Amino acid sequence: MTKKQLRLGLVPSGVGGPGAYNRWLDPEIPADASVNIDWYVDVARQAEDAKFDWIFIVDSQFITPQSPPHYLSRLEPLTLLSALAVVTRHIGLAGTLSTSYNDPFSIARRLASLDLISHGRAGWNVVTTGDAGTAGNFSLEEHYDYETRHARAAESIDVIRGLWRSYEEGSLPRDREQKKFLNPDKLRQLNHKGKYFSVTGPLNIERSPQGEPVIFQAGDSVPGRDLGAHYADVIFTHATTLEKTRRFREDLRERASRAGRNPDSVLIAPGIKFVIGDTDEHARDIARHYNATDHSFEQALGEFGRLFGWHDFTRYDPDAPFPDDVLKFAERSWYTSAKKITEQAISENLTLRQVIEQTQQGNKSAGVGKGSPFIGSAATVADKITEWFEKGAFDAVNIYLEHPSQFRRLVSEVLPRLRERGIIRDAYTGTTLRDNLGLDPA
16 A cells, blocks of 8 residues: 555444434334344445444443433444454454453453454454443442543553463464474463552463454543553544644644654544535435434433433523533543533533533534534535545544445445545455554554
């Protein structure tokens, strides 16, 4: 590959994630899509035919009655991805596992297993878990604070990488003539003793063709950005505006350089949602229809508290000023996002209803709020993706699979335009996820 090309990720959210409570009413989506393996197999094959680099399975481990349908009943990521591994050949398989609520040895072994099953196509989305209620499902009285969550994550990644390197090259000769299965001199014991974990090792599974799984990560706080800059191969973010997304990419590349890494080895992949129509106006009409039918204000109000540790916002008058004393509830949850929302609401004297409507609009348009550049005709959407890529806003895009008819239009109308321009590949160039992302073997 002589020219840098855009990488593509796909995020299937089944019967509807945040901002799309009613998407499951679309007759093209099975009512049990989030637990329907046949649906996932079909999606994965479509994505592979379209030469996507990875399929990404999001996860969380705490729900309330206000959680979106996809969250209420969905398959565990690595179990699902292992099933997809045997019906695909090229596409990467990335899943979420929390460092707050999983031991490093278990994470290392499960991901290494997926990596071998898929012949080197596994990816791990590192999360520290924002849902404070998760603690109650893991025998803890309260959720870890920000500092502890990120410190645990850093130590966990170090341990997991150490475990993945238990077997050196040639450690398992499997020589029948010499009756020698193992070369013990090449088996490394970890013997890690840290602040949060004590792990002896070695890991009881060998390395895959790509060495070890690709690490994905998302986090906009300072600790989250530092974590990604130190460890991640691919960093997720939100596509707000071209300039803000480009500044995020520049910031992460600078942090990676200060951490002693080659900034070109860190790929920035914002999540984008899109709506494609016959014309730009037709696309806006479709977007307005989805905004009116996929979600309601009442549903958005019930869901809004998730960022604030599931604080109940239904107790407030929606037409009164946004409550100025709620940020404390987010201290062990998604504090960075909650802080931005609260500060904007207070500075602009917004009501709770106005904040909810702005958040709802942002969730349901294209991940970038009103006037999204990813709403329009196929030509418009292709032009905007090209512009953002060529102006250095991202190295990859994480595309949300929502309404099936829209995904078909993306594949059949937008991607061919990008291929004609050389923005995306027309064939897989390697056999592992690292190969296809242009990353060095681990």
